[in-house]
Amino acid sequence: MRRLASGPDILLLAAVWIVDVAVFSTLLNRSDSPSGLLRAPVVVGYAAVGAAALLLRRSHPVWVFAAVWLHSCAANLLPLGVHPTAGVLVALYTVTASRGEAVGALAMVAGFVPLGLTVAAEVRAAAADERITILTANAIFFTVVGLLVWGLGRWVRANREHARELERRRLAEADAAVAVERRRIARELHDIVAHAVTVMVLQAGGAQQILGTDAARALRTLRQIEDLGREAMGELRRLLLVLRPSAGDEAQQPVDGHQPGLDDVDRLVGTFREASLPVRLGVCGAARRMDRSTDLTAYRVVQEALTNVMKHAGPGTRTRVELNWADALSIRVTDDGGSPPRRASAPSAGHGLLGLQERVDVVGGTLTAGPTRDGGFEVNAALPVPTTEPDRARSGG
Template sequence: MWLALAALVGAAAVTLLVSSMGASPWDGGPSLVEQLLWGAAMTLPLVARRRFPLVVLLVVGAVLIAAQARQVGDNLVPSVALFLAMFSAGAWGQDRTRARWARIAVIVAMFAWLGFSLVQFLVHPAPPFEGATGPLDPVIASVLYGIGFNLLFFLSAYFFGDMAWESARRQAELAHHAEQLRRSQEQNTRGAIVAERIRIARDLHDVVAHHVSVMGVQAGAARRVLDRDPDLAREALRTVEGTARTAIGELRGLLGVLRADQDEAPAQAGETSSPGLDQLPELAELARSAGLDVEHGVYGEPRPVPEGVALSVYRIVQESLTNVVKHADARKADVRVRFLDSSLEVEVADDGRGRSGTAPGRAGFGLVGMRERVAVHGGELEAGPRRDAGYRVRARFPA
């Protein structure tokens, strides 16, 4: 509506200027009021150019020919209106076949009208063409200029209309694919969560439920015979104690498997051992084989570390070195384990480019996993760029 209003105002302004200057190409012509009405008839249909683009194109084209036949003085704004109508037919026509043939029909009609006007121009006595200095005949030059200008005019409207439609179609397809991808990701996420819950529930049942059931039965038996048969009650309680230890050990092994990557899970069903501090040199050697100069050092007096803490330290070092090799573009990395009085500290630092190669807001899941591992044991995690260069990950576990 705003564009049609602007075209209407432009048509009225140009008509007033042309009439005031006496610059009409025709000897006569309609009155000023009739010319203003012709301008309104050519511009107001643009209001519906998106809803009815083909109808607007045909109406504007027909009105333009009728206005020129009536010798309306302004030819600029009607040409702009026709350009917009043809552009809209190409950009907004839902039936692409009809949109193409409607534009071709209007172009053919306009060139037919142009041919008729050129014949009339050639039949009548030619103007004097005062000041003509070019090598071509003025009449031929005028005919070629008219044909070339109209070719450029109509082909531009046709081309830009198709280009706008193609661009809108690509944007719509991208939006559609993005929505499909989002829904697919949501479905995959929900499916993965459900599958993981089922797997954890099944593993917990297999590992824990049997031992807990045995402990319940033995504890009930010990309570019933505690007064009359202390030896039997003592044996039952000893069974409860052993079963509890077995359950705790198997539960730790299960948690280690659940927290580990699938490819790194124990290969054998009965294997429950988890990697720990003793395997850190192997991680360093593996990173060296990838071309990274890794220094591994242990500081302080080593002491026994709980299996869960040792596994968390191992995973943090593993994830950090993997990130250094994949993303940091570093040459050197330091892996330091410190046995402090009140804590166990592990630090991985490199001399790479820090976070400069990572898009903002994309910290990834590795850092989230590190924080989860440290939080389980009541520790702290620090991760960020170093002051000079590179990146540092430091985890601290309370002793």
Template sequence: MDVMDSFAGRRVPRTVTDAGLALLFTVGAFAPLGPMPPDAPALRTPDVLFVVLALLSAVPLAVHRRFPLPVLLVMAAAVAVLQARDYVPHLSGPQGTSIGPVHLAVATAVLLTALRGTPRTATVVAAAVIPVTAATEALLAPAGHRVTALLADVVLLVAAWALGRLTRARAAIRDQALERAAALERAQEANARAAVMEERARIARELHDIVAHNVSLMVVQTIAADRVQDRDGAKAHELHGTIEETGRATVTELRRLLDVLRTADETDTDPNREPPQPTVEAVPALVDSVRATGLTVDFTTTGTPAELPAGSHLTVYRVVQEALTNTLKHAGHTRTDLTLAWEPGHRRLVVRVCDDGPRADEEPSPRPPALADGGGHGLVGMRERVAAVGGSLSTGPRPGGGYCVHAVVPLPGLPAAPHDDPVQDDPVQDDPAHDDPAHRGHDLRPDLDHHLRHEGHPPHARHPRPAGR
């Protein structure tokens, strides 16, 4: 809030402030002076010229905000003429130093000009207006009092100018602080929105992984139960029980995940409500649930398991889950090799999921209508998850049939070696259409072969094409 722009803590219109100052100094200019010393020079009797000059020494303050420098010059000239015509006492004389209303009016005009004017205007006032006004005051003062008048006028006007510039600087600092606070608030809001969007994306990936996997298992089990209903009622009953268990597990996982969508107060008062996330140790149970659908999974673990961050645990689990789910949907009851290779020497965990493709005597299970337009979020989600933990992902068909998913997850400590980086992103590899069986025939073998050769072994050496296939 500017100087003299407030009263009793309330904002006062600027035009009212300027008009009030003009009225105040006008009344002061016409007010009768107190008794003068006997040796002081006699003052001229007020006349019409005095009235005009007195008005010019105060009334222009009413428009100072629009014309700061012209108003100051007019007021300073009017006061100089008032002193030259002996209508008002000099600033310094036989009566001593007396600062009258007209001198205060000029000082106020200097203060407001320094406060409201541009830096260039303030410089003109300090370098030209104040020296000229002080010199004029000294020339008009009685002999023997000129130096005193000069010093008194310089001190008065320089103090007013300095106060105006200081107030302007403080106002600028205040405005900058407010702007920084507003910018910080905007940044915090943007960060909050980004955090919300990131959480929504995470929840969307979790929902996809849970629903796509478990619902696919339920569909495959339902189809199998329907086929064996007539010839093996016990087996059909067992499959129906498995479907029920899978459905209940799906509901439980969904409830745990949706429990994340809680209010901020609940988050602050109960930080332990975050649902538990699956880890690498849960992969064998996942494999068992997939085997129950009729998919043959050869699960192998090599190397010594190492500590992994929670995010890497979840990434490995979801990659295996999505790869096995895609195999069920697109290749049916085929054979699949799953390998978790712990390689501490290379600071990495290698995940390989390779299937043999649809069997010759079996057509791939049709995709359920509800999942027909899934848009390929599975591979995109896998790639995002692996990239988020600093790893790499390669996917593509195997020579002669089948499909491979190959992920490299770095272990804590040093990042993966440069030669472990995945092949350069290929538009086809990133294409969501890879989730569609119609696109599984597009051969990515050259890229995948190149990647596996860089890992120190020939492509598909661990998963050769079965004989006769």
């Protein structure tokens, strides 16, 4: 069950009650008379009822404003000795901050009715020679206070709407970035599948030609076709995962048709070194053969992580790329944050990392990224590898 009020709300209600009793009532300055003493429970109780109504001001601001408005007007028209005003101002602020401009403006105009009745009560209670001064001073005071409360409510509402608009834009930009990356992944998977099918067709034709003269060789070719077919089916399943309706700009793609992989990491690291980014590459364990899409994803992880370093930390930042072959391929890219170290909040969840997360999810891997204690940044990815014997080795630089 939702709580009616928090600690600060209770304190606000208590403050409203105290102000209405101490300032906007005749209790304190007339309590020495018998009628004043008898009126005390009425004043205290009536002010408490108005303050208690504010408990629901967040969930039902308009209704609460109407109730507090009626409560104040009735007190000013009846000889109760109390003129609840603080609650009206609080309710006016809540309505203005939570509802549209039209409702807020209407509440402001309506709010001046009980405020005006309070001024009238103060004038009636004053001496005849002081009434003009009391009227002028109270009219100016309550007009200024009412307008300030209304303006504060409008300011808070505008800030809330601005924050919501910024959040909507952030989410829209993130969705667009993910959509662009999905299209890019789909194109790359399409190229991989198309290449595999082309090879299968060529190998099938070759096997048909040598089937009568070299059955063993034809059998090996058929087994290769079977392996390629299984791999192509896996890539097609991944392709279906990312082929969802999306919109976005065209993403960059290889101009020569070559899909990079871990074999190209050395060259990739070299390009960043040439751009004055000191990168150390370390490899632990024996490399295994991976699906082409997973191999491409591993390359993209390293590429995006290094790009992130160059973008946020700049040239000269000491960076290390670690590839650890075990039950899964672990990729870790860390940097020292540059000199001076960058703030931990600098590399926010950019579009590149969002797209990278989508890419890693497609191949069944995991990705984490965040600041380090020494002011740098790190990207960690774990990608699945086949449980087969190692068939290739890599060297670190």
